[in-house]
Amino acid sequence: MQAFVKSKRAPGGELQSVPDPRPGPNDVVVRVKAASVCGTDVHIWEWNRWAEHRVHRIPMILGHELSGEVVELGSAVRALEVGDHVSAETHIVDGTCYQCRTGRMHICENVQVFGVDRDGVFAEKAVLPELNAWKNDPKLDPALASIQEPLGNAVHCILPEDNVEDLAGKDVLVTGCGPIGLLAIPVAKTLGAARVVATEVNPLRISLAKKMGADVVFDPSEKGRDIAREVRDFLGGHGVDVALEMSGHPSSLRLVFDALRPGGRVSLLGLFSTEVPLDLDDGVIFKAARIHGIFGRRMFETWFTVKGLLAQPSFREKMYQIITHKVPIAELPRAMELIESLQAAKVSLTPKW
């Protein structure tokens, strides 16, 4: 079959012909109907420092976001059938560690990720453990089905645990409107948030944030602005109840804790790559704030929430806004360029080889 392979510890990737994958007893083989490109894929494509440190298995097929159709079953598979439409939960877990045994598979001690630790999905076919194959409504557009994985990140930011307090009537701040930040906006609105305030510097993303439903978008790159004060003014004098840090910028982090209302909560998803300074006294302790570190999405509570959201036509329409480009998978290098140059939000890959 055809696949995009990272064959050297260097930038780029190659379209190659590779053997068809074979399923283990608990695996299914999926024919790819749509894939999509994540920032992580770009890091590995560019072979930045993080990638050099993190990726050990070369050659490796790239990519992790996909949707497709089951074409072959491992001998022990019980809950899926040939012809089922599925998406991939991209974290492969051991199922037996402390975290896996206590309802937190997404932080499995031995987690592996498609396209990072093992062969990925930018190929004609991919192999998924049965557990990782999320069964879709066959009527769901494959392009939307593929972006359920980052949509799950957004949902998990908003609902990091079973029992966080609801969003009903609350005000939400999203710092950073990359794909996951953009996705978080309609999720928050659909779950009852009163107002969603966003920050972003890129004009395309600012425009998309408004289309996704942000009530206001502040550009912190404009000089001399006190965004925390502007946020409070916009909200009638008080801070935000919930803040979602999606940017990985220390200045956004500072904004989050400045703009947070006493008793509020914060989800941290953006990575900072280095230690960052934080005023814990005023930002966290005196405010009795709560902070949630966000990694992946809950397996599989978050997926059920995603499914419920995508069952709403108005929500599905919003989702199409962030797929700014559709590119044949054979033109993956062009997709990478669109993202690197910030011309695209989400690029959907169609199975044309």
Added chain:
Amino acid sequence: MQAFVKSKRAPGGELQSVPDPRPGPNDVVVRVKAASVCGTDVHIWEWNRWAEHRVHRIPMILGHELSGEVVELGSAVRALEVGDHVSAETHIVDGTCYQCRTGRMHICENVQVFGVDRDGVFAEKAVLPELNAWKNDPKLDPALASIQEPLGNAVHCILPEDNVEDLAGKDVLVTGCGPIGLLAIPVAKTLGAARVVATEVNPLRISLAKKMGADVVFDPSEKGRDIAREVRDFLGGHGVDVALEMSGHPSSLRLVFDALRPGGRVSLLGLFSTEVPLDLDDGVIFKAARIHGIFGRRMFETWFTVKGLLAQPSFREKMYQIITHKVPIAELPRAMELIESLQAAKVSLTPKW
């Protein structure tokens, strides 16, 4: 001033001239701009068995749902001003009992209710403790402002604690579409519920339930139907995640536990007046179900949620659907008849004397 007074332990009530109310140090006096009629008011009007047992203070001004404008302040009032627009939280609490000291004022051990334990609000003016005067956006229609109290019951059914799991993508059953059941439907939808299934026997209410957004309404009075099976069929084979019992009928209670998905949760608001039989083994224990008894609404978490919901124009529009009649308060007996004969859902009273 003019007021509707229960002056005898017998059916009915009288329009009387009574002295203007005087505020205590922590009270405010409110000029009534709108009031609304609750089922409890009807019970006391009709002087049924429950009312005879429950009501001790006669003569007493009737009514508890209101909105109005502050016209006088007690000496110790700090957070309100003359001219503020307010609604009433109708439970007056002691503030010092175990429940009040642990975030559960709504089940205060010494709770008093307007129009049940002390003078109510079907009058030109009413006295409220400062704590009970909920400050409204002055632009909020007084008729909507008055029904925030039952809307709070509906919200509290759906979010009985800080930390129940969210509704995102979940399926909800509402048994009984009286005013609170009707209000619960758009609340559930606005908080992300995937589908809302309702049951009701009255044609007017069935029609209103659909207008409020119910995906389907089953009439359990039709012979030979297995509603639990129909609910599951409608939902694609599984039960409901959340059930709200609003009817107080044993058959609806049975339906709730039949139709509940394993691991689901139930809120009980409708009163049964007598012991009811329940299959705890299959309905609760084997299903690992969770049940919440619902009384009043949280003081004042629920009010903030209500405020957030009413800030959404589409939600406000839904609210108007259940106000089927506006009646001058001087014609209260007619309002009572409209409700007793099931011709009305919610009757709003206008301050015409």
Added chain:
Amino acid sequence: MQAFVKSKRAPGGELQSVPDPRPGPNDVVVRVKAASVCGTDVHIWEWNRWAEHRVHRIPMILGHELSGEVVELGSAVRALEVGDHVSAETHIVDGTCYQCRTGRMHICENVQVFGVDRDGVFAEKAVLPELNAWKNDPKLDPALASIQEPLGNAVHCILPEDNVEDLAGKDVLVTGCGPIGLLAIPVAKTLGAARVVATEVNPLRISLAKKMGADVVFDPSEKGRDIAREVRDFLGGHGVDVALEMSGHPSSLRLVFDALRPGGRVSLLGLFSTEVPLDLDDGVIFKAARIHGIFGRRMFETWFTVKGLLAQPSFREKMYQIITHKVPIAELPRAMELIESLQAAKVSLTPKW
């Protein structure tokens, strides 16, 4: 190997020689070091109505509580080794249903139970799926290791979810002091409960309840007593914060809701076999009570709690109190008699054939 087999749909069971078990790819074979007898085993032994209805697979090896040593590994087993000491989680789950995928494996839609749906553990060896083999500290006494399963039921009653409010300083009622009720007493105390009040009619169990740490034990069989009032008097005038219903008796159920403090919570474990009447108005709704149906124990949050408790020497000592008899497994009929005649609390079976 030797095993106790139910070979006919009739009372009793037979010691038989049966083939040694073979592991599937994800299974381990365990040599039994200790087993213990549960009420469910007694029902199947007696072949009562429930058993006749519930048990389909005959012949079948009896029993489900065990501890033992791993002697053989299936081909795909990763986290266990020969020589490991393990106990059995007795619910075998599918891992792919809605409940399993949302952190609630204990209510798997396709659950199977050892000694009920498939061969059990009253044998020289038993086969367990790797997931069900809970690894013990090798120093843990096999007799205690075997009763971790019912101890887990007790813990799950007290902590039915991740996020129930803590027991610190709270007062707890346990109705019914069979083995699980008895185990719940020291669990509640060790987790910070202020006082534990129990009810029981059998003299042996009353005496054991006191040894396990109950502050007081009421006997509801004594005529003319108002136990709810006595409970409140004992607690200084208020009801219990947490009630654990372990008896399956309608009168205990009534007591639970009478004695419950407003805002309290109830766990229901005892089965009632029939519909029971309940005063939902006064018992649940006006009290804003919360009820949890309890089935099994959480997989595997509860097991980690159990492990932590058993790491405390004082807690382990309490556990020995309820093992009133040790009987060679070859004398299983005698063990059954001891339990049926209420002479024993928990009977531990030693591997003598």
Added chain:
Amino acid sequence: MQAFVKSKRAPGGELQSVPDPRPGPNDVVVRVKAASVCGTDVHIWEWNRWAEHRVHRIPMILGHELSGEVVELGSAVRALEVGDHVSAETHIVDGTCYQCRTGRMHICENVQVFGVDRDGVFAEKAVLPELNAWKNDPKLDPALASIQEPLGNAVHCILPEDNVEDLAGKDVLVTGCGPIGLLAIPVAKTLGAARVVATEVNPLRISLAKKMGADVVFDPSEKGRDIAREVRDFLGGHGVDVALEMSGHPSSLRLVFDALRPGGRVSLLGLFSTEVPLDLDDGVIFKAARIHGIFGRRMFETWFTVKGLLAQPSFREKMYQIITHKVPIAELPRAMELIESLQAAKVSLTPKW
């Protein structure tokens, strides 16, 4: 009456004769039976930078921790009587702000603190709002009754919300064994913690930490130690489930996030006085950690927990360990010296003038 007064914006304080206090309508006057010295009192005594910035009202009676007997009631007081034994919740709240109306009075937007914002309790008598007067068992030793307030801080660190997961069988880290850190150790143990690991550099406190029940105390001042590794080694290879940061030292903060188990939670109580660097990627995000900022204690959920703990004789005994000195209140300067020189843990003041 006699009182210790801060009469100048400078170090120290003076024993003065001042007028007896008069209660407002909702206040009670309390005759002081015991008081105790908190680190905050020392800061104000020393008049450090924080104090200079924070304290505006001079002259002011010092102190906030007390227990005493009610000797006079305001006109509107309902729930207390002359002769009641009470302690002080030291945060005076407005009762009407967003936080107060949503169960979070401890972070009231207009909070005032005894001995910081208004006259304190190092006097013969003190005035408390009725709400702030916590009624004690009259048999509780006044010295213990007075330290319920910092004990509440410790409890609130461990149980920051209603719905955190329990401590049963969990491993806990306490960094910094000042009085609140020391108090946290037996609280954690009494609530079921498996092991409590502490860090501290002062020999007296190290010794006290062991007496309070710490399983091990590490001294991070010893060169070349990798405490995070030692913690994991001590716990058998994994990190801590719950970490309580009580020191306000950046190195302890780093240790907390190094030693935390994935999925664990952290409470921050110690103040850092400046921005501190934090590795959010590895310490919080990849670990899916949860952080709670801790301020004061819950009003009054925490007080009920404290009451329940103090009802246990073994817990009361532990409490006496940290009262290393009893000093007549007239010798307050000596008490300050004992604490400043780290010779004392908690100093109890007796009412000798």
